[in-house]
Amino acid sequence: MTALPIDLNADLGEGFGRWHLTDDAALLTVVTSANVACGFHAGDAATMRRVCDLAAAHGVRIGAQVSYRDLAGFGRRAMDVPPEELAAEVAYQIGALQVFARAAGSRVAYVKPHGALYNRVVHDAGQAAAVVDGVLLAGDGAGLPVLGLPGSRLLEAAAGAGLPVVAEAFADRAYTRAGTLVPRSEDGALVTDPGAVVERSVGLARSGVVTSRCGHDISVRARSLCLHGDTPGAVDLARRVRAELDRAGVRVEAFA
Template structure:
């Protein structure tokens, strides 16, 4: 039987503004990538999501980002390595306080947005993220793109490297995500997202934007919580995965 983790980006609100339906998505996913205040989220939101995740038995992960609330962490930035490492550790530590208060813990780390895309190829920025994870002190697994410098450096540092795939994002022929600045970067057809999810779980393959079958073997499958109809789509994906014989289980 195939086994896969189902994760979503949660806690992506700020103050009175909420972007994701955290309560409902936490009844579907097995891992929660919680925004730590740099691209979205605030102290109250982090605390609320950690309590809900702990109550539902959902694994909590720190979704770390460039410090970019205005751009939702999706703008390219050049941050000095030492500064980025400190900021990554800072975000993990902030979330850990609320996770422990809820009777849980931060169990992994995942970069967000522009940082996620940058660490695919950028050795220096990827190394800074790993340094930040090590600085936080818990030896946490790192969730990221297959074949990325981030995961390679995680292995070198003695951390668990967990490859991730996206059912609702378009891929290039090289196996990387199509930038959101380009047309059709997000897959919006629910039926296609469901079909891609099952295919990724069973065969580790997906069609690129050009229509070629490419290999994207992953232990975790991400669905974005900020897309229209995200909750219903997540439920459909989970149901079809289970109907196809896939066991849903957190990796951490």
Template sequence: MMMIDLNADLGEGFGRWRLTDDEELLSVVTSANVACGFHAGDPVTMRRVCELAAERGVRIGAQVSYRDLAGFGRRAMDVPAAELTAEVAYQIGALEVFARAAGARVAYVKPHGALYNRVVRDEEQAAAVVAGVLLAGATLPVLGLPGSRVLALAAEAGLPAVTEAFADRAYTDAGTLVPRDRAGAVVTDPDTVVERSLDLARSGTVTALSGTRIEVRARSLCLHGDTPGAVELARRVRARLLESGVRVGAFV
């Protein structure tokens, strides 16, 4: 039977401001990408999400980012490789403290936003991210786009490379994500998102923005938590997968 992991970006608030419905999403997903304070999140939020995830048996992942709170980690930045390596390790280490306190561990690493897209093609930045994971002292899986440099370098370094797909993001014919500043970059129709999720899980294919059918083989499916109606949409996606014979389970 086919099986796919469902992940969501969680803990993306700061102080009194909250963006995601962490508690409800943690009842749906199997992996939680927890913001580590660089694009969103703070110590109290990180601790709370780790506790909730541990209670529900959801895997905890470090969602590492460029240091960009004001831009939510979605602005292009040029960070020296050595600095990026240290900052990635720092974020993983910070989250690990709260994961351990909750009786769990950080189980994987996923870059966020501009960093996620940058390490698809940028050899130096991708190598810096992998070096940061290694510096954190664990052979953690790295979650990323199929065919990305960061996954290739992670595998070369002995780290499990886990492919990921997005049902609510438009793809180019090359299999990369359409930049958010382009029209149609985000798929907003709930029915379309649900059916794209099923296609990705069962056939490993999706329709690109151009209308071309492309292959996107993924072990994990991302459900964005910062979109309107995110919780209900996540529930619909999970229910559709299960009723179609697709098992839902964490990749680690």
């Protein structure tokens, strides 16, 4: 099978005040899309501005990584937020990042949920619709693309609303046989062996197949591959992944 172009995205700007979690400057030399924390699970105004400036300088696309309002839990705690409130908070986060993206001479080019919200909208149609409503509210008619898990309710709702959708895969997260991510609370949810992450990255890009935790090959046809920026050795691992993709003849470029 001929490999399709692949986008490399990473979660960036995940600090707050004097606390820094990700090596944004280094990762922005590797990835093609930056999921920038918008202040609800991490990030603050100064961090958002700095990351947008760096991303624009490197020609990296800026995406709004929206979350439940959960700084203390890094956006990874389950929450029940009324749809109208969630839509407003999604729009609020996108709008905040748009200010700094435009100041850097760029723009918010897509939206990706984070953590508990990302996992919730895989199955929850109501929360997925609320996220889409927030994207529409903030988009000013621009039709912002939505990045998410293949087969999710989020991508279904976004496509139904006329928004472009981009399927995403994870090289360092374990998959269930159903093609969803193994919850972080379970053993083996993270793939920690660098060699395995690199191998999975090339396999996903070239064949659209990944082995689930229970040993079954599952189809994950994705246009974007997420490289988590908050794991130990993230920068070196991202560089290895990009080098191996280049060696395998996979064209690395941002999604259209």
